[in-house]
Amino acid sequence: MSKIEEVKAKVEIGKTKLIPGLVQEALDEGSSAADILQAMVDSMSVVGEKFSSGEIFVPEMLIAAKAMAKGVDVLRPLLAGDTSASLGTCIIGTVAGDLHDIGKNLVSMMIESAGFTMVDLGVDVPAERFVEAVKENENVTLVACSGLLTTTMPALKEAVQTIKASGLDVKVIVGGAPVTPEYAAEIGADGFAPDAGSAAVKAKELVA
Structure with missing residues (x-):
């Protein structure tokens, strides 16, 4: 072989x-x-x-x-x-109340390989922390929020809506086992990805 x-x-x-x-x-x-x-x-x-x-x-x-x-x-x-030019910085984290990081770590590696600079906030990230991180880092173009439990779906919604309400010019992508494209659209996310590979493709699409 x-x-x-x-x-x-x-x-x-x-x-x-x-x-x-x-x-x-x-x-x-x-x-x-x-x-x-x-x-x-x-x-x-x-x-x-x-x-x-x-x-x-x-x-x-x-x-x-x-x-x-x-x-x-x-x-x-x-x-x-x-990559001819960096696609900017991507803030990634698992939402409040959720301690899963395997999927997030894979997505982080994939998005980084697509040409982004990654800032990983870890797990159990409060909605406001995503907004702070966008303000603290340079050239943030994308925020990736992960939620792996059905019980943390409301936290995912809060994270997306808090980021959107902040008026910051960033795209938000969401993912995780219970998340569907319909739910992503309903909570106001700009994009959804079912797995790490498609997250990288979607991330590039969103900021292109």
Whole structure:
């Protein structure tokens, strides 16, 4: 199998120590950083599907995400040079009352690889904190709010509406297991993404 296929296979099973070397070998073989990144994203999509269907559990998913992070570290200098201009800064966080960060971390890596500078506020982020972060950082173009529990849907709504009411010129993208495109539209978000890969695509669309 080609090195890029090998990267894909090893990310999926979370071979963290092997990934940096394999990514470098794939680059040496002539694969582009963007293609290698896409292969790892595809791999994480498979991991996500297996997780959703109960084939694997949180530990396996975390290990795969960690393996991908190691690969992204190797690619980052190349990807940074790959984007003709930065798309600005993206503030990301999981909303108040929610302590989930696996999905958020994956989305953060993906949006960063699309050409954004990331500011991660972590988990359990109050609505006002998103607004403060936009004011504290330069050239913020996007705010990504994550909510993984049905009980934190109202907090997601509050976060979006607080950001919108602040009058700041930023786009807001939302996501998380219980979030639907309809709910995103209803609470006034500019965009919605069902997974990390599409979040990166949507993020670029929103600020382009």
